[in-house]
Amino acid sequence: MKHLYKITACILLCLPLYCFAQSNYKPGYIVTNNGDTVRGAINLREWENSPHNVDFKTATGVKNYKAKDIRGFGALNLAYQQYAGPVSTDETNISRLSTGRDTSYKLDTAFLQVLQKGPSITLYAYVDDIKIRYFIADNRNNLPFELIYRIYHIPDRGIDTHLENVFVSQLYGLAQKYNPNSDELKRLIEQTGYNAPDLKKISEMINKMAYDTKDYGTNSSVRFFAGAGINITRLKPSGAFPFYNPATLTSVNPTLSGGANIYINPNVGQFVLRGEILFTRDSYNTVADVYFNQPEKPKSQYRLTQYIAVFYPQLVFNAYNTNDFKFYLDAGLALNFSKNKGDELYNGYTQVTEKHYLNVNSYWINYPLKVGIVLNRKIDISVAYIISTSITNNISSGSKTSGDYSLNLSSILAGLHYNF
Known part of the structure; x- marks a missing residue:
């Protein structure tokens, strides 16, 4: 599992940037300076500024036309x-x-x-x-x-x-x-x-038009989605942890999610704003040695289960972008809200249960990096790596322990979404 985390992180962090030059040809036309209309395909871009040239593809190949060369062009809306x-x-x-x-x-x-x-x-x-x-x-x-x-x-x-x-x-x-x-x-x-x-x-x-219903391609488009997946969570203690030789544990749990994709330019579809709400859980249940290798004292038991709702805004870049197949890169900000069950230690020596032992947070932020593919504009398959972040607040007066330590959460999310 440790190697899986490393491999996933490397893939997400080291993807080549040459994909930014990916073409996006859509059925369209040009109007020549003689007034003739020629059908073919236009390479639509996410033009921030008014274009001064355009790539036009026909059966004979691709030609770049400057604004002085043609009267105009069009594609889709x-x-x-x-x-x-x-x-x-x-x-x-x-x-x-x-x-x-x-x-x-x-x-x-x-x-x-x-x-x-x-x-x-x-x-x-x-x-x-x-x-x-x-x-x-x-x-x-x-x-x-x-x-x-x-x-x-x-x-x-x-x-x-x-x-x-x-x-x-x-x-x-x-x-x-x-x-x-x-x-x-x-x-x-x-x-x-x-x-x-x-x-x-x-x-x-x-123009004496009560309402022009024509779509000129200037409006954003929204598509909703829903899906499910798995959450492979790794909880790793670090620093002066209050357990002797604490364990790093991995848990696998289901996810449910839904949200909306806002296409900034739906005719191109290169950049997408995504809002997602995701529900999952994780756990950290372990045998704990709180007396630091004193064999005559029995071990203790620590238990924690988290039920997590995540609000997850993202920016998606479709690096390879066709109607039938898209490959995308995704970065976002995950706002986690957790209902914590447990965070308690049963002391095997005193036989007393101590609550809020590590003072686990009910809210934290982390930063997922995601890659995915979309098939036929409907099926979205993705994998995300969530960068490690601490979920404990041992500085708080509510904690039963203090010191320079943390319980760090990182995870891999694999998901399957259906775009409506």
Whole structure:
């Protein structure tokens, strides 16, 4: 069992990082500069910023297209359109605002992501390391332009700021053109913030769409799961333990768990936020020599059983990511809440039972590292190594013993989950 712990720890800690370059091709298309649509597969990425190029695969091979080479591309629910023109570079982060009005810009050629599209206008997003910007286009000319929002410190006024909501008048002009009789639309424009939900609602109304049910691939997705497994727990004494030559013990117990996976970008599925609740138990029952090798005094018996509920938030990275098979790495934080039964020593010499002998904690934190595979998006098989942590608090006045020692818990969790 000791070797199993070492092997598992090495696998989890030393997995190669080359998997971060794993491709993620999804059925899609490109639109050439001549207006032709070519079907194939798009290599979707977890783009933090607006992409400037994209890999496109057909039967003849893979080709990388820059934004200047094609009008746009799409895959699954995502759609991107070519843009070449000015992009504002003034800061809107409140901690980095300029003093005075900043009208600086850069010229860029990139792909804008479609957020909402109707018969009259299309709303887009452009993101870089500075900020997120929203663009809009009149579908009659299909020329996107930036919706302008500025905020800056007023010179000689300390931290006082001034807002320039130029985008309000820009939206109002389109509303007058395509939906001039809607008083509700005018009211919404006057009250809108510079954010995707507000702007998408206004775009829908300018397009005279009561509610756009189309999924543009911008929403997160949640899937629930449930499962079971085994918990191989190792409890190892260390330091000046109150037993002579204390034993390291391993116990094997079942687990039950359930939770939810939140896919940050469900079309890509590379990164997943996972919340899990797990139930298990462990035990430490041993013969104890509390008189430290005095043969004339009988041995004692120590007993401990823990019933544990674990709240387990995790970040999952699908290193190999296809619809039929995924291989993932997982790191998280385990918050353990334990109902302790026992923590008592029956002294074979005095024939007295002493409770709270080691003062075992009812709460502790440890740090699991996990690897797993997902088959056909449904079956999740995983193994996790939980790094050793102390579960005793012998400094407390409630302890029957004191000293520099601890009872350390580490474990291997193997689980099988079903994704609904």
